[in-house]
Amino acid sequence: MRYEAQGIVSLELVPLPPATRLPAFSAGAHIDLHLPTPKGELIRSYSLLNDPRETQRYRLGINRDAKSRGGSSHVHEQLRVGDKLAISAPRNHFPLDESAPHNVFIAGGIGITPMLSMIARSQALGTPWTLYYSARTRAHAGFLDWLESAAGSQGGRVVLNFDQEPGGRMLDLAAIVAALPTGAHVYCCGPIPMLEAYEKATAGLPAERVHMEYFAAKEAPATDGGFSVELARSHKTLQIPAGKTILDCLIEINAEPPYSCREGVCGTCEVKVLEGQPDHRDLVLSDSERAANDRMMVCCSGARSARLVLDL
Numbered sequence: 001m002r003y004e005a006q007g008i009v010s011l012e013l014v015p016l017p018p019a020t021r022l023p024a025f026s027a028g029a030h031i032d033l034h035l036p037t038p039k040g041e042l043i044r045s046y047s048l049l050n051d052p053r054e055t056q057r058y059r060l061g062i063n064r065d066a067k068s069r070g071g072s073s074h075v076h077e078q079l080r081v082g083d084k085l086a087i088s089a090p091r092n093h094f095p096l097d098e099s100a101p102h103n104v105f106i107a108g109g110i111g112i113t114p115m116l117s118m119i120a121r122s123q124a125l126g127t128p129w130t131l132y133y134s135a136r137t138r139a140h141a142g143f144l145d146w147l148e149s150a151a152g153s154q155g156g157r158v159v160l161n162f163d164q165e166p167g168g169r170m171l172d173l174a175a176i177v178a179a180l181p182t183g184a185h186v187y188c189c190g191p192i193p194m195l196e197a198y199e200k201a202t203a204g205l206p207a208e209r210v211h212m213e214y215f216a217a218k219e220a221p222a223t224d225g226g227f228s229v230e231l232a233r234s235h236k237t238l239q240i241p242a243g244k245t246i247l248d249c250l251i252e253i254n255a256e257p258p259y260s261c262r263e264g265v266c267g268t269c270e271v272k273v274l275e276g277q278p279d280h281r282d283l284v285l286s287d288s289e290r291a292a293n294d295r296m297m298v299c300c301s302g303a304r305s306a307r308l309v310l311d312l
């Protein structure tokens with residue numbers, strides 16, 4: 001564990017002997033940590049920040065969330081060097097398009113973590129990159145030494161912005177987007193107001209060049225109820241009442257898939273849809289994945305049809 005900035009620690013996870021390697025990951029991937037707290041196990045997703053060529057370790061950066069529901073405060077207060085943790089295999093909902101001629105990264109606060117691994121990958125590919133990194137103050141911005149040396153070694157560019165320092169202001173996303181190098185792909189991860197401004201600023205760009213990752217829900221979960229869910233493998237049928245999500249009802253009968261954020265941002269609870277039309281509320285699936293109607297996040301999404309059949 002390492003202190004990185006005010007409120008941010010990084011963790012380095014290594015496999016327990018005799019293993020020496022962890023599953024390979026791609027830039028932008030995340031893993032789930034299974035945190036054993038006195039109130040039971042919490043599962044929380046965090047981006048991997050190290051170079052994807054490193055499979056002897058995973059590195060994560062964890063911000064102590066002021067509104068922590070127990071995950072980040074457990075890491076900051078209880079977790080100690082040498083502790084053993086169970087983790088999931090890496091998954092990636094925020095992949096780097098490796099064909100881009102230039103990558104532009106926009107990070108707010110702890111949203112820097114997936115960008116670090118993407119920058120390492122850009123360097124390995126020889127793709128020029130620019131990072132706009134906004135934090136409240138310099139003391140809140142982690143990983144600056146690494147960023148400076150990465151930028152210095154291969155001609156990447158880092159633009160820092162501290163919005164709560166005297167004279168500070170929010171990043172001007174419209175200006176950044178207007179000045180994008182030709183054909184550049186742009187990536188953003190940060191707090192919701194930043195992502196909303198980013199979506200607005202990039203509305204005129206081709207969708208395949210615009211990438212973003214939310215780490216908190218934007219929409220309320222679907223809790224209107226009034227539909228049925230058939231579980232194809234266990235041959236059970238549930239009526240989803242108002243006030244509950246599909247996941248709530250699955251937990252009640254011990255038929256739940258693995259889950260973590262319960263907000264539609266981590267992708268852990270993804271389930272195959274065999275019939276019916278989901279009402280997607282997650283931030284994981286792309287528009288085309290949503291339209292395919294073949295999978296859904298049961299923690300937050302509901303149904304547009306009277307009946308859903310799930311592969312559970």
Ligand code: FES
Nearest residue numbers: 260262267269299
């Ligand atoms: S639990 Fe994270 S998307 Fe459903």
